[in-house]
Amino acid sequence: MPKPLPKYLQFVLQTMAYAAFATVLGVFSVWPSYQQRGVNEAILKLSFSHSGQLKFACRQRDAAELAKTAVHMRNKMDCPRERSQVLVELDMDGQALFRISTAPLGLNRDGAATVYRRLAIPAGPHLFSARLADGPDGVIHFSSDHKVDLKPGQVLIIDFLTGSNGFVFTGG
Amino acid sequence: MSPINASLGSRTFLAIEKKFNLIFNDRLNPFYHLGAIAYFLFWLVVATGLYLYAFFETSVLGAYASVETITHGHFYVGGVIRSLHRYASDALVLVVLLHMLRHFSFGRFRGFRWLSWLTGLLILWLTYASGINGYMLPWDRLSQFVVTASTEWIDVLPVIGGSMTRNFISNANVSDRLFSLLSFIHIGLPLSMLALLWVHTQRVPHAQTLPPRPIMWGAFYSLSLLSLLLPAVSQAPADMSSLTQTLAFDWFYLPSYALIGQWGPVNTWLVVGGLTLLMALLPWMPQRFEDQAAAWQLSALPDERIILVRAGETLLDAGLREGLPMPYECRNGSCGLCKCSLLHGQVQLQAYQPSALSEEERLSGQTLLCCAQAFSDIDISYVPAVGTNAVPAKQYLARVSQLELLCEDVMRVDLRLSNDGSLPFHCGQYLNIILEDGSHRSFSFATAPHAGGDIQLHVRLVAGGRWTPSVFSTMKVGDTLRIEGPKGAFRLRADGDKPMIFVAGATGFAPIKSMLEHAFHIGLNRRMLLYWGVRHLSDLYLGNLALEWARDHANFTFVPVLSEPRAQDYWGGRTGLVHEAILMDFPSLSEHQIYACGSAQMVEAAYPAFIRHGIHSEDCFSDAFYFSPLKVALAHEVDPGKLGGILA
Numbered sequence: 001m002p003k004p005l006p007k008y009l010q011f012v013l014q015t016m017a018y019a020a021f022a023t024v025l026g027v028f029s030v031w032p033s034y035q036q037r038g039v040n041e042a043i044l045k046l047s048f049s050h051s052g053q054l055k056f057a058c059r060q061r062d063a064a065e066l067a068k069t070a071v072h073m074r075n076k077m078d079c080p081r082e083r084s085q086v087l088v089e090l091d092m093d094g095q096a097l098f099r100i101s102t103a104p105l106g107l108n109r110d111g112a113a114t115v116y117r118r119l120a121i122p123a124g125p126h127l128f129s130a131r132l133a134d135g136p137d138g139v140i141h142f143s144s145d146h147k148v149d150l151k152p153g154q155v156l157i158i159d160f161l162t163g164s165n166g167f168v169f170t171g172g
Numbered sequence: 173m174s175p176i177n178a179s180l181g182s183r184t185f186l187a188i189e190k191k192f193n194l195i196f197n198d199r200l201n202p203f204y205h206l207g208a209i210a211y212f213l214f215w216l217v218v219a220t221g222l223y224l225y226a227f228f229e230t231s232v233l234g235a236y237a238s239v240e241t242i243t244h245g246h247f248y249v250g251g252v253i254r255s256l257h258r259y260a261s262d263a264l265v266l267v268v269l270l271h272m273l274r275h276f277s278f279g280r281f282r283g284f285r286w287l288s289w290l291t292g293l294l295i296l297w298l299t300y301a302s303g304i305n306g307y308m309l310p311w312d313r314l315s316q317f318v319v320t321a322s323t324e325w326i327d328v329l330p331v332i333g334g335s336m337t338r339n340f341i342s343n344a345n346v347s348d349r350l351f352s353l354l355s356f357i358h359i360g361l362p363l364s365m366l367a368l369l370w371v372h373t374q375r376v377p378h379a380q381t382l383p384p385r386p387i388m389w390g391a392f393y394s395l396s397l398l399s400l401l402l403p404a405v406s407q408a409p410a411d412m413s414s415l416t417q418t419l420a421f422d423w424f425y426l427p428s429y430a431l432i433g434q435w436g437p438v439n440t441w442l443v444v445g446g447l448t449l450l451m452a453l454l455p456w457m458p459q460r461f462e463d464q465a466a467a468w469q470l471s472a473l474p475d476e477r478i479i480l481v482r483a484g485e486t487l488l489d490a491g492l493r494e495g496l497p498m499p500y501e502c503r504n505g506s507c508g509l510c511k512c513s514l515l516h517g518q519v520q521l522q523a524y525q526p527s528a529l530s531e532e533e534r535l536s537g538q539t540l541l542c543c544a545q546a547f548s549d550i551d552i553s554y555v556p557a558v559g560t561n562a563v564p565a566k567q568y569l570a571r572v573s574q575l576e577l578l579c580e581d582v583m584r585v586d587l588r589l590s591n592d593g594s595l596p597f598h599c600g601q602y603l604n605i606i607l608e609d610g611s612h613r614s615f616s617f618a619t620a621p622h623a624g625g626d627i628q629l630h631v632r633l634v635a636g637g638r639w640t641p642s643v644f645s646t647m648k649v650g651d652t653l654r655i656e657g658p659k660g661a662f663r664l665r666a667d668g669d670k671p672m673i674f675v676a677g678a679t680g681f682a683p684i685k686s687m688l689e690h691a692f693h694i695g696l697n698r699r700m701l702l703y704w705g706v707r708h709l710s711d712l713y714l715g716n717l718a719l720e721w722a723r724d725h726a727n728f729t730f731v732p733v734l735s736e737p738r739a740q741d742y743w744g745g746r747t748g749l750v751h752e753a754i755l756m757d758f759p760s761l762s763e764h765q766i767y768a769c770g771s772a773q774m775v776e777a778a779y780p781a782f783i784r785h786g787i788h789s790e791d792c793f794s795d796a797f798y799f800s801p802l803k804v805a806l807a808h809e810v811d812p813g814k815l816g817g818i819l820a
Contacts, residue, residue, distance in 0.1 A: 005194055013195040018394035025262045025395075025424075026402045034421035034430060036317060043415050047334070047341050105333060116327055116334035153414045157342055170342060171413045 677770020705750025
């Protein structure tokens with residue numbers, strides 16, 4: 001059995017132990033700092049949630065087909081719910097940044113297609129060109145160019161809003 | 173002797189704890205109270221959180237401002253409470269991690285502990301989730317980072333696919349309702365933690381949920397001082413239109429977020445998810461053969477109780493679970509208060525401080541209840557904790573269901589518990605019949621535990637006795653008796669391979685019958701011999717049953733011995749004292765086990781003779797008292813009335 005320390009020494013050492021405990025907490029709760037972007041970088045966020053066009057056109061059911069259907073379900077028109085994939089392309093200063101093809105959400109693929117990308121880019125003036133195809137034919141229906149001079153740390157959000165008739169470039 | 177099982181991790185902890193024992197002494201060593209300290213910190217976080225919640229505004233514009241007001245506008249109180257909330261939360265992570273690491277190092281996560289381990293793991297993640305969620309509320313730059321990183325991390329999961337981040341994509345997207353939701357989560361998560369803590373702690377008998385007061389004050393003072401010297405403050409207000417280059421970062425809660433920045437969200441999910449899965453599966457991972465424990469029976473003196481020790485459970489945990497008044501303090505192999513004598517069987521010791529159990533003590537058969545795990549059926553003797561009482565045996569009301577005179581002075585009494593209850597027992601144990609004046613008479617169970625149904629007792633008439641004459645005169649079927657049990661530490665040791673000699677004197681046959689029927693039932697194929705000693709032939713009241721066993725089981729031999737055969741007995745078998753017959757048949761008993769049940773005189777006469785014939789003291793078992801010198805010393809504590817019910 002080791003010889004016990006004198007009471008006063010125990011008290012001093014206990015105080016030091018608790019102080020060390022507190023110091024560890026105090027230090028590592030704020031330090032070292034975390035660098036979330038480079039010194040001269042801005043942030044680009046491409047984010048939208050958009051429902052593509054219906055993948056298949058509606059068609060009329062013929063009489064034989066309707067006869068096979070339950071009486072209460074005899075809808076003359078057959079409109080499949082599945083929507084088209086949404087293709088988005090984004091260039092910066094003529095260089096391709098993203099080319100993303102996104103499937104609609106949902107078990108029946110009838111929901112919106114959602115895209116989110118975050119990218120650190122050099123601060124300064126840039127020309128962005130965004131294009132989007134949302135039909136079954138994959139043809140680009142929406143395109144937009146936007147010039148912006150980004151400061152370090154500035155966030156540029158590129159959204160797509162059908163109501164605004166296409167791409168929206170905002171500052172967050 | 174108890175072998176020691178010490179991993180590198182446990183040895184490391186022991187080395188650190190040894191230093192802390194010098195500083196704190198083993199009673200106040202924080203390493204022995206990590207779980208309880210975590211509880212204390214949890215309550216500290218909850219209490220300070222309630223204050224903050226009372227003044228916190230759950231709105232985009234109000235959140236930052238209200239936290240600033242709490243921090244700087246409530247004199248010192250708000251700032252200190254906010255800082256305490258923050259630092260106690262950080263300390264909680266640290267302590268929970270240490271607690272888990274310690275249990276992992278000592279291998280205390282297998283077997284029955286799986287539930288505690290899994291709930292502990294869930295509590296750890298809930299702690300992280302609560303803390304990370306808490307960092308979203310002040311709505312400063314760190315909140316901005318945390319919500320963005322969190323939603324981005326969640327968004328890479330299937331189905332969600334990018335829709336969650338859009339809630340925080342710009343200042344315009346962040347709504348007051350989102351803040352209400354975040355605040356609600358910050359209450360819901362700790363409540364879930366509390367529910368899990370309850371489950372987590374249920375598995376630990378006599379679990380400590382608060383540390384000793386000096387530790388509480390030490391933790392409280394140190395956190396308070398830290399709060400005064402380095403108050404927790406907000407960073408600049410959140411602004412989704414820009415991103416600061418650096419952030420003051422809480423490395424206790426946010427290390428996985430740093431990983432997301434380095435490795436990306438998918439890889440971080442793989443690492444965190446894989447690590448979690450690995451930790452969750454740990455209790456079922458294969459282990460070294462010699463570490464594999466199983467469930468065993470523990471006979472405890474002075475309680476005379478037989479309890480089950482679960483696989484991986486320490487003897488202390490098993491005893492406390494069953495209400496035995498075992499002494500303990502540190503529960504970590506340091507104070508030595510739980511030292512006990514190992515009388516029979518094998519245990520393995522987890523790592524402990526040498527000051528708690530010297531090498532000489534260990535070699536002499538002493539062990540530590542808090543560190544010992546059973547590796548066979550075991551017998552121990554310990555000194556009960558001062559001021560504690562053992563949980564009394566359970567009492568039942570029983571109705572006499574059958575009375576059968578087995579011979580001139582032995583009555584079979586069958587008892588059926590009221591309300592179709594059951595009384596679980598081990599073969600060899602006994603029960604007390606409680607008389608009207610509170611005194612009791614003890615009788616062994618005469619059937620094997622697996623038989624179920626009525627309890628069978630063999631009651632021998634004692635002339636002039638207070639109770640047994642009534643069994644033979646006035647007792648009738650339907651009478652009600654008050655009984656308590658099971659009691660006794662006399663039991664069959666099914667482990668080992670030595671031939672077993674059963675010695676029964678008169679109605680000492682009852683517990684032997686229970687043991688043999690149990691042995692036949694479990695298919696024990698060891699050699700078994702029954703020497704039943706009585707005075708006259710008619711006293712072999714179930715002799716035909718024993719002969720039947722001998723016919724049915726090749727490994728069983730029945731040797732009746734009459735001490736006073738009468739002429740009408742026409743006895744041509746063995747005569748004399750029963751133990752002398754054994755000595756005659758076995759000049760050396762060194763490779764045998766003996767189970768004796770009979771009068772104290774019979775046992776007292778037989779023990780030294782058996783010892784002279786080479787039997788090992790740890791191979792002698794008796795209902796009267798133990799044969800070993802240590803156990804003989806306890807003889808005066810034993811009520812001989814329980815010896816198969818031979819005394820009234």
